Amino acid sequence: GAVVSQHPSWVICKSGTSVKIECRSLDFQATTMFWYRQFPKQSLMLMATSNEGSKATYEQGVEKDKFLINHASLTLSTLTVTSAHPEDSSFYICSARDNSNQPQHFGDGTRLSIL
Amino acid sequence: GEDVEQSLFLSVREGDSSVINCTYTDSSSTYLYWYKQEPGAGLQLLTYIFSNMDMKQDQRLTVLLNKKDKHLSLRIADTQTGDSAIYFCAERFTGGGNKLTFGTGTQLKVEL
Numbered sequence: 102g103a104v105v106s107q108h109p110s111w112v113i114c115k116s117g118t119s120v121k122i123e124c125r126s127l128d129f130q131a132t133t134m135f136w137y138r139q140f141p142k143q144s145l146m147l148m149a150t151s152n153e154g155s156k157a158t159y160e161q162g163v164e165k166d167k168f169l170i171n172h173a174s175l176t177l178s179t180l181t182v183t184s185a186h187p188e189d190s191s192f193y194i195c196s197a198r199d200n201s202n203q204p205q206h207f208g209d210g211t212r213l214s215i216l
Numbered sequence: 217g218e219d220v221e222q223s224l225f226l227s228v229r230e231g232d233s234s235v236i237n238c239t240y241t242d243s244s245s246t247y248l249y250w251y252k253q254e255p256g257a258g259l260q261l262l263t264y265i266f267s268n269m270d271m272k273q274d275q276r277l278t279v280l281l282n283k284k285d286k287h288l289s290l291r292i293a294d295t296q297t298g299d300s301a302i303y304f305c306a307e308r309f310t311g312g313g314n315k316l317t318f319g320t321g322t323q324l325k326v327e328l
Contacts, residue, residue: 135315144304144318144319144321150315194258204247204261204264205261207260207261209257210258212256
């Protein structure tokens with residue numbers, strides 16, 4: 102089945118640091134990738150949608166200068182949390198799909214803790 | 217706007233059937249999905265159903281869709297302790313740019 106790899110799985114860093122999270126589709130071409138944020142005991146909140154080779158489309162209320170998304174190839178998208186602060190601590194999950202009607206497949210998530 | 221609701225918690229005994237319910241409001245849904253999330257992990261796709269179907273069965277999983285009532289359910293037969301997790305329904309609707317709208321999630325606890 103379709104596999105999406107997300108890295109790192111857990112990161113702890115100091116306030117003010119920028120953190121990059123990678124999302125890779127291992128066995129299919131991901132024309133579209135999605136980035137979600139999940140708070141404890143809550144559902145997933147879509148942050149942005151990225152199509153390969155295009156600028157990401159951000160959801161309302163998500164700061165694009167804070168959460169930089171790059172989708173430069175059909176197998177890799179990155180999310181960079183710039184100048185992270187404690188309120189950015191969360192579980193970030195990516196998903197990917199190809200250009201057919203197949204479902205989104207999710208990575209295992211990245212737990213980000215900002216001290 | 218879209219709104220997907222689920223009950224928050226369900227507890228069943230091992231070996232019993234579990235039924236997790238989901239209601240949605242967008243009548244233009246195309247696909248409806250069930251995902252499973254274990255603690256600290258991402259989402260695992262369990263099954264999905266196209267909106268013109270009423271039922272789909274896949275081994276222990278049965279999905280029922282009532283379009284008139286905008287109600288989706290997931291039945292897990294012979295529930296095992298390994299089924300304990302949070303279950304999310306999600307809808308994908310026309311004009312949504314392939315985005316998914318997730319339900320609030322149902323925590324399933326399977327007791328011995």
